Amino acid sequence: MKPLRLMAVALAAVLAFAACGTKDDPAPQSGEKGVTGPVTVFAAASLTEAFTTIGADFEKAHPGTKVTFNFAGSSALATQINEGAPADVFASAAPKNMQTVTDAGNTKGGAKVFVKNQLVIAVAKGNPKGITGLADLAKPDVKVALCAEQVPCGAAAKKAIGDLKITPVTLEQDVKSALSKVKLGEVDAALVYRTDAKSSPDVDAVEFPESASAINEYPIAALKNGPNAAGAGAFVAYVLSEAGRAVLLKAGFQAP
């Protein structure tokens, strides 16, 4: 997975360079003055589906812009940004990773929470084990996958589980791999975000009340060292707008 991330950085760099070539092209007149050219957005992996739609909508609203995404784990993205990756916008799945970037002095104008996400229990289609709540995950014949504590979904799971005695068979490195263990039938249940469960037709989502104690906030910010300041500001504004929020809510996110 590590080389994959390095490749993502390299790719982002190449794309940014490639995009530089078109920067001087005469862009069609757009709604806002100066909003044109390439916008590079680093976004948490869980935003992949929603942001891809938002990116296309944004390009339509601002002719002459081209949005390029780098989707990965929030902490990896934060590291890449602090190591100098040429990104205009950062959308994180956890305030902590945004804080890392803010502390390093790399954000501009502060971060805003744009959505919230909540954990659900992902189970195989039709819920063969009849899981109705968190307590069922403590049963000995139920194999459970959680995210590792070091990643946001794992930290949230730990908070939601509290004192309940659940022994997972694995602590996965990100939410998508926890979900794939359910899809492949290797585990009976996994704690994943509602948006992840919703994006997969092979699993059912079981809501549980304890997840309210561990709601994940997603902050977004324009970045100081990004090459396209006007584009960054406009993209952040678009995500926070009614149109942007509608897409996010449809994907299963909650309004902040």
Added chain:
Amino acid sequence: MGLLVPALAGLLFLVLPLVGLVVRAPWSTMPARLAEPAVLDALWLSVRTATMATAVCLVLGVPLAWLLARADFPGRRVVRALVTVPLVLPPVVGGVALLLVFGRRGLIGEWLDSAFGITLPFTTAGVVLAEAFVAMPFLVIAVEGALRGADTRYEEAAATLGAGRWTTFTRVTLPLVAPGVAAGGVLCWARALGEFGATITFAGNFPGRTQTMPLAVYLALETDVQAAIVLSLLLLAVSVTILAALRDKWVSG
């Protein structure tokens, strides 16, 4: 000069990332970080599983290399190409493939579970399986190369003197290619030690059971880059020490 310049450039290219790790390492807090029990657990698990995976590869891989080098059968080229599949496959895909075969719903895994109650995913045995899958081609290719380079007349002489196939193999062929087997084993062990993608996909990540050093490094990277650097250096130091010691003993000696 004509060879020296690219040779030095090549060396620099391989060593510079290591220099980066050493320069950025938090030397002052290193002893405290290394003393954490979780670190030693992961290191011990890594060394153990890589060694077991190498043993599996030797038992299965040396005969396979012999088959490719000595036996003449139709479709040998295809078989040789198949041996390199794990080299070409992204390890994460290899892990998924292993799940599809040895997983709870897998082609063989389902039968293993119902007949013997054996499940491999999320177990230490699963780690060994994933590492052996990814590392075996290194051994097979090295041993096959050694076998092709070895003089077959010794084997023919042994056969004419009445030695059976097994005796010839163990008493003549193996001693002839021992350096090649050792080199292949070392390569195989090193690859197994650093294995990440297939392991985390097939065996998952659980401290003490399936969390090897590369997995621990990856997760440390999520929260604490310095801890990840410490773990990486430790893994490097241990593997280089063991490999250097083995090399002196077996390969050049």
